[in-house]
Amino acid sequence: MSLFGPNSQSLQQRARKVIPLGVNSNFRYWGEGITPYVERGKGAYLWDVDGKRYIDYRMAFGPIILGHAYDEVDAQVVEELKKGLLFAMTGELEVALVELIVDLCPGVEMVRLACSGTEATMHAIRVARAYTGREVILKFEGNYHGMHDHALWSTYAPIESYGNRRSPIPVPASSGIPRNLRDMIITLPFNDVEGFERVMKSFGDQIAAVITEPCQGNCGAIDAQPGFLDLIRQRTEEHGIVFILDEVKTGFRIANGGAQEVHKIVPDMATYAKAMGNGYPIAAFGGKAEIMSIVGKGVSQGGTYTNNKPGVAAAYATLNLLREKPILKTIAQRGERLMDGLRDILTENSIPFVMSGYPAMFSFALGVESVACQRDWSASDQEFYLKLTEMAIERGVMPDHDAREPWFLCYSHSDADIDETLNVYADIVKKAK
Numbered sequence: 001m002s003l004f005g006p007n008s009q010s011l012q013q014r015a016r017k018v019i020p021l022g023v024n025s026n027f028r029y030w031g032e033g034i035t036p037y038v039e040r041g042k043g044a045y046l047w048d049v050d051g052k053r054y055i056d057y058r059m060a061f062g063p064i065i066l067g068h069a070y071d072e073v074d075a076q077v078v079e080e081l082k083k084g085l086l087f088a089m090t091g092e093l094e095v096a097l098v099e100l101i102v103d104l105c106p107g108v109e110m111v112r113l114a115c116s117g118t119e120a121t122m123h124a125i126r127v128a129r130a131y132t133g134r135e136v137i138l139k140f141e142g143n144y145h146g147m148h149d150h151a152l153w154s155t156y157a158p159i160e161s162y163g164n165r166r167s168p169i170p171v172p173a174s175s176g177i178p179r180n181l182r183d184m185i186i187t188l189p190f191n192d193v194e195g196f197e198r199v200m201k202s203f204g205d206q207i208a209a210v211i212t213e214p215c216q217g218n219c220g221a222i223d224a225q226p227g228f229l230d231l232i233r234q235r236t237e238e239h240g241i242v243f244i245l246d247e248v249k250t251g252f253r254i255a256n257g258g259a260q261e262v263h264k265i266v267p268d269m270a271t272y273a274k275a276m277g278n279g280y281p282i283a284a285f286g287g288k289a290e291i292m293s294i295v296g297k298g299v300s301q302g303g304t305y306t307n308n309k310p311g312v313a314a315a316y317a318t319l320n321l322l323r324e325k326p327i328l329k330t331i332a333q334r335g336e337r338l339m340d341g342l343r344d345i346l347t348e349n350s351i352p353f354v355m356s357g358y359p360a361m362f363s364f365a366l367g368v369e370s371v372a373c374q375r376d377w378s379a380s381d382q383e384f385y386l387k388l389t390e391m392a393i394e395r396g397v398m399p400d401h402d403a404r405e406p407w408f409l410c411y412s413h414s415d416a417d418i419d420e421t422l423n424v425y426a427d428i429v430k431k432a433k
């Protein structure tokens, strides 16, 4: 089956000759003849290279929080670019941006900027190791913290390879990751209170950092069960472990203060990227001043582009807009309507499902009654989910092809877009069943 038109097909063929798989990120490859190639976007819509319009619920995997080609952000970027792009010097705008982040994010007292979520988590982990003088990192199965070797473990592997849940096997998500790094990783199923308590008791004093997403934004938006994040906070404090909350997907999306504000949790460090700059390349990691102030004192962090003007200007414009207007509240209201509508459609068609995540970033797993971790999620009916997704795409509504990836909303999604999406799903769910 070919999901996209002839221009997409021929561009894929052309790209394949010079770019592995014809895409510049493995996650953008959906398969032969079914990989989308984009021409442009505006607001909540994108147009593929065949000129077909879609209501976009991928939002570039989350960064687009206001809308594609958002005029107010782009205008500020252009204005700043006229003054020069890059100087290897610090300017006032980036200081003002970091002041804004510190103001908005509850537990963040000091920040360093970066260019991507990968860079932010990589640096946060290094700082945590340096601060504690320990090397072991605990992460949860199904969480994704970027492409660096220190965290690309137990993210996408077949669930059978993870071993027994009482003694999970950390599985690298790529060839090329040094085997020795396994000694520095402990993995656990998300929400596994018993396992977490056991690891804390046995190894708590050897662990440098516990890193987690607040909800599994790279695995069906599985929610942290009540008390789980609090338990992590409590035990990490008792054992002198740095608690890193990875807010790359949730930050500046689910609330101005991210998951820290929503769950009233204060980690030691937090990482940001994505929605922070409405799509421009900008990221940040920060946390308690006591921890962050070791950066530069025997702890390395840097990068030629870490204060790149387009990213800094876009983030300054985006965060000011979030602060001035009820943008995230509006997105949440529309997201709730979409979640409610999808719940009704699935219920009317007697399809078991679990809906999870936040209104600005949610998922639904089909054919299951409860999901607490990736092991549970892997039993969901991904084939049926994919069938619905492909039917939706044919009708001009585009969630991600991969069921693990949440639906993302932006400020430009209108009530009419939500209505159109629900009409499409009401129709296709009935047909597909």
Ligand SMILES: Cc1ncc(COP(=O)(O)O)c(C=O)c1O
Pocket: 061, 115, 116, 117, 118, 119, 121, 144, 145, 146, 147, 213, 217, 218, 246, 247, 248, 249, 273, 274
């Ligand atoms: C929670 C989380 N952390 C880190 C990353 C890595 O961010 P980037 O793709 O900007 O390197 C991602 C990317 O999806 C993410 O979702």
